[in-house]
Amino acid sequence: MDLASYVPTAFMESVKNASELITFAYDVPFARAVVFGVHIGGHLFVEGLLLVVIIFLLSQKSYKPPKRPLTTKEIDELCDEWVPESLIPPVTEEMKREAPVLSSAAGPHATINGKEVINFASANYLGLMGHEKLLDSCSSSLKKYGVGSCGPRQFYGTIDVHLDCETRMAEFLGTPDSILYSYGLSTMFSAIPAFCKKGDLIIVDEGVHWGIQNGLFLSRSTIVYFKHNDMQSLRSTLEKVTQDNKRAKKLRRYIVVEAVYQNSGQIAPLDEIIQLKEKYKFRVLLDESNSLGVLGKSGRGLTEHYQVPIDKIDIITAAMGHALASEGGFCTGSHRVVDHQVRTHFHYINLKQTWLTFEVNCIVLDFKIGMDLLSSGTWLINSSKCLMIIIFKTNMDLLS
Amino acid sequence: MIIIPYLTALTAYFSYVLLFVFGQLRDFFRKLIDWWKASNVQGYAPICLGLEDFYIRRLYHRVQDCFQRPISSPPDAWFDVMERVSNDNNKTLKRTRKVSRCLNLGSYNYLGFAAPDEYCTPRVIQSLEKYFASTCGSRVEGGTTALHDELEEVVAKFVGKPAALVTGMGYVTNSAILPVLIGKSLPKESSHLTTVPDIQSNPMPLQTSTWQSLRLYSGLIRLAFRQNNHQETCYFMTRGGLIISDSLNHNSIVNGARGSGATVGVFQHNTPCHLEKVLREHIAAGQPRKNRPWKKIIVVIEGIYSMEGEFCKLPEIISICKKYKCIMYAKAYVYMDEAHSIGAVGKSGRGVCELLGVDTADVDIMMGTFSKSFGSCGGYIAGSKELIQYLKHTCPAHLYGTSLSPPAAQQIISSIKVILGEDGSNRGAQKLTQIRENSNYFRSELQKMGFEVLGDNDSPVMPIMLYNPAKIPAFSRECLKRNVAVVIVGFPATPLLLSRARICISAAHTREDMVRALEELIQYLKYTSPAHLYATSISPPAAQQIISSIKVILGEDGSSRGAQKLTQIRENSNYFRSELQKMGFEVLGDNDSPVMPIMLYNPAKIPAFSRECLKRNVAVVIVGFPATPLLLSRARICISAAHTREDMVRALEVISKVGDMVGIKYFPAEPKKPQLEENRVKVE
Secondary structure, eight states, rough: HHHHHHHHHHHHHHHHHHHHHHHHHHHGGGOOOOOOOOOOOOOHHHHHHHHHHHHHHHHOOOOOOOHHHHHHHHHHHHHHHHHOOOOOOOOHHHHOOOOOOOOSSSSSEEEEEEEEEOOOSSOOOTTTTOHHHHHHHHHHHHHHHHHOOOOOOTTTTTBHHHHHHHHHHHHHHOOOOOESOEEEEHHHHHHHHHOOOOTTTTEETTTHHHHHHHHHHHHEEEEEEEEEOOHHHHHHHHHHHHHHHGGGGGOOEEEEEEEETTTOOOOOHHHHHHHHHHHHHHEEEEEETTTTTTSTTSOOHHHTTTTTGGGGEEEEEEEESSOOOOEEEEEEEHHHHHHHHHHOTTTTHHHHSSBOOOOOHHHHHHHHHHHHHSSSSSSEOOOOTTOOOOEEEOHHHHHO | OOOOOOOHHHHHHHHHHHHHHHHHHHHHHHHHHHHHHHOOOTTTTTSTTTTTHIIIIIIIIGGGGGSSSSBBOSSSEEEEEHHHOOOTTSSSSSSEEEEEEEEOOSOOOTTTTTTTOOHHHHHHHHHHHHHHHHOOOOOIEEEEEEBHHHHHHHHHHTTSSSSEESOOOHHHHHHHHHHHSSOOOOEEEEOOOHHHHHHHHHHHHHHOOOOOHHHHHHHHHHHHTTHHHHHHHHHHOOEEEEEETTTTTHHHHHHHHHTOOEEEEEEETTTHHHHHHHHHHHHHHOOOTTTOOOSSEEEEESSSSSOOOBOHHHHHHHHHHHHHHOOOTTTEEEEOTTTTTTTTTTSSSSSHHHTTOOGGGGSSSHHHHHHTTTSSOOOEEEEEEHHHHHHHHHHHHHHHOOOOHHHHHHHHHHHHHHTTTTTTHHHHEEEEEEEEHHHHHHHHHHHHTTTOSOOOOOOOOOEEEEESHHHHHHHHHHHHHHEEOOOOEGGGGGGTOOOOEEEETTTOOOHHHHHHHHHHHHHHHHHHHHHHHSOOOOOHHHHHHHHHHHHHHHHHTTHHHHHHHHHHHHHHHHHHHHHHHHHOOOSOOOOOOOOEEEESSSSSHHHHHHHHHHHOOOOOEEHHHHTTTOOOOOEEEEEEEOOOOOHHHHHHHHHHHHEEETTTTOOOOOOHHHHHHHHHHHHH
16 A cells, blocks of 8 residues: 555544544433533543643643842852953053154144244144233232133133123124133033933034034934035935935934034035925034134124025034134024023023033133134134135124 | 931921922913913024923022122132122022122132232243243143143142143043043044044933833934944943042043043942952942953042042052053052142142042042132143053144143142142141141031031041022022132032032131121021020120030139039039049049930830939939830939039949949949959969
8 A cells, every 4th residue: 555545544544533432422421411400411521621721731830941130149150260361452662662752832833842933733724822911810810810710601700701601602693692601512412401301303524523523422413424525415314314205304303414524624515504404304414613703704604605694504613722712612503492491591502511620721812812802803714725814894783 | 427317307308398399380370371371492402401490490599699690800818809799589590799808718728828828929920921831731731831731740740640630620521531541442543434423323312211202212322333343343342441430520521530431339438348249349330241250440539529528439440450460560540539638638738638548649630620729720631651651642632622721831830839838838737737627626616516516537628518498598698798709519510319508628728717607607507496496595794604614614703613613514524424434333424524314215114213313312313215216215324523523423323222222333343353364364
């Protein structure tokens, strides 16, 4: 007999056996018993049995491998075996290279190792560094206030010159109010987390400097990069982001750009950015660190350069360690943002609350005088690229 | 550990609930009004969503005037606080021209260098003239002057480490250096194209976002990832660091740890044994998911906790970190933030290591700021030469941040010279003694007054617990009214219930300043204490009695009775206490204390002891359940200088008898000392 005919017969036989078994079960004497008028059929008996089995199985705990926490001895062993890496990777020759040390001020001409050099490294765009008026005001403020403020803004670290400087700065740019920070690098990475929270959407140029990158990271928002200074890329990114999900409309959306990119020196095409921003309803965070005092007819930065009203830009930050030959940074905003904040009684308090110690009074004063110089007549534009000196008069009316 | 009284906790919670409910009500009406007039910013999501700024609008604005008070003078021992007025219920504050001269208990001016200094200021101005106010460049881009080099040498020498790196701001030092030490890989070259993907390839949004937003943004995130796949591998390879941080570390450290992307473990504030537990657990478990061993572990602590006023338990922590070493010099690394302690504590101002006798070699990375004791700005990192070389090559604050302003650098150099006595005077040493004495005096006086003061002796930071939210602005405003400026700290900076006022003592404060401040604080107590507000005032004869008795104590009545009384009470108390102890009673309390509780424990013994004593003409006080814990009922004996020796002997006899009767001599009557001594002789 071959296998093909054997399998069906075997199957038939087993079925037959099973049916015989069932008939037997039906035929056992108590299978036809009647309890309280109910016929206990054989199948009921089998079902009852099955039910019991099911209940039994259900009542059992599902199988889990036994959990054995590590014993103290095992933990000891693990701790003994643990070999940490050295704190830092080995120091290469490259790392031993020291930065040049200036034995004079970092003015246009500096001395390194006794050699007189022309300084192309410092961001002293306006040549305000070492201006007589600045030095006078600095030393008088040093004599009056000392160097440090010994406390954060929150706790008696707010000195009247800080507040004067804030109003002066806002006046200069034509914004309602501004906030000072004690360190340029920290300006952006404090301002961004203050406005952008988890879940918000930030579209950012991929060439922004470290301060902004860190701010983006700390904000925990969703970050999408577009190609460096490429408006086509920005447009397509915005398109993609707003089309893909409808909820994006309910989120706070920001575009973060630098006015003059610290890393590449390129100028952001603000007019196009404004168009895109208004089309897709994004807010713009603009970092003017390298453009304030450089671009524009009277040094008011990128907005003046493109002749865009300043309230089109929602939030502006800038470090003052460049053209203003000072230290620290500030953040200011458009009427609309500030209005909104006043309406919700928010009023930038979030920013002011960030716990940054305000340290250098003399430097703030230095900045203040710098502003006075900027607005009081002739000032210098010392463009980083061509090192050309242009002297011209500013329009006094614009300022007052 | 702070233990809040039950009632205080209850009232504090109640106040917060009240504030919240009223805030919500006001928000509700505000919404109705807003809904009425349509919003003009179409299409933009509001800058504040939902409850995000609830705290600021409804809680912070109420107490806004207590914060950011502008000053118009240097923050010396006394300063001018500008007065502000508000016409709209504290929503906005306007500066006025008026100033009030206040005692400054708020600034971190520990050594008094904040004001112009006879030694420092002329040198600072000189350096300003030579190097100007700013360098307009980062340290590597022509921002390093000879002054910066000198400063780094001086700082390294001062803190006792081989090398140091100085940055322009203290906050940035922490938040920029932690990510470099642990966590992200760093670009070889600092061109923008390599720095960007660092963040781009970071999976942080993935980890932190909720499922909903994850689904929503998965497309976006994928988009972000796709662009830089090659960077990802590099990023993940260098991960595997663990930061173990004290639970009360400063915000800058928290930000730095978050920015590093490393796993962060937290141990209970200043509890070395918990640190050990956390360390062991983490080492045993390895990295999350992959269970690989950690690459390195950094333990981050602070020298003085600015909100607690406590010193870190450095010796214990160091020994624990050392314990988990296997090869030489490798262990859990210690990163200590000495923002508040450097310059302020230690015999020569060298910080916590000097104070607690710890070798600086045991602390791998020492960080500190110059904005506190030195009256300048900026921060430093001190460590091994290799560490500093590495950081100089990689730390973003060094590479991108504007370098420290030269006059500020000069201020630090000069102030360190003053502290070390290298200016040819002993002003530095005087300042250090002064701040220690001032702090200890002020702390002990505060404690005597009944304030709850946190922190350790010698620490110039002393938080006073307030607990109730209403007391926060009250304390600040009332102090300001009395020309004392203090700092108050509330909810987001501290746990909800543990709001406090913080006092920072300076070496510039004189003893008169302190006495004055203490008087003002008493005034505050008067203002807030219900006993003062509602109780009938003290009767004139009673007042006279107090005055006369104080005069007697001080010997101002022309006799030596006061002194005699004091000797008498001390002798009496000590005699009585030692006799009681000899008899076998369980007596609480210390020597010299005239109050001695005798433990009774059993409720039946309470009246028995009292009645039996009274029968024998001795009156004692007994204290039971609601006043003491249920089990710890006791009799209390108060000794007076008026008791004579005969009185005492008699009383002792009676008490001994009653004690035997009632059965409260819980300790054997005769210690077996002689026997022990005999034994010892035999052995010898």
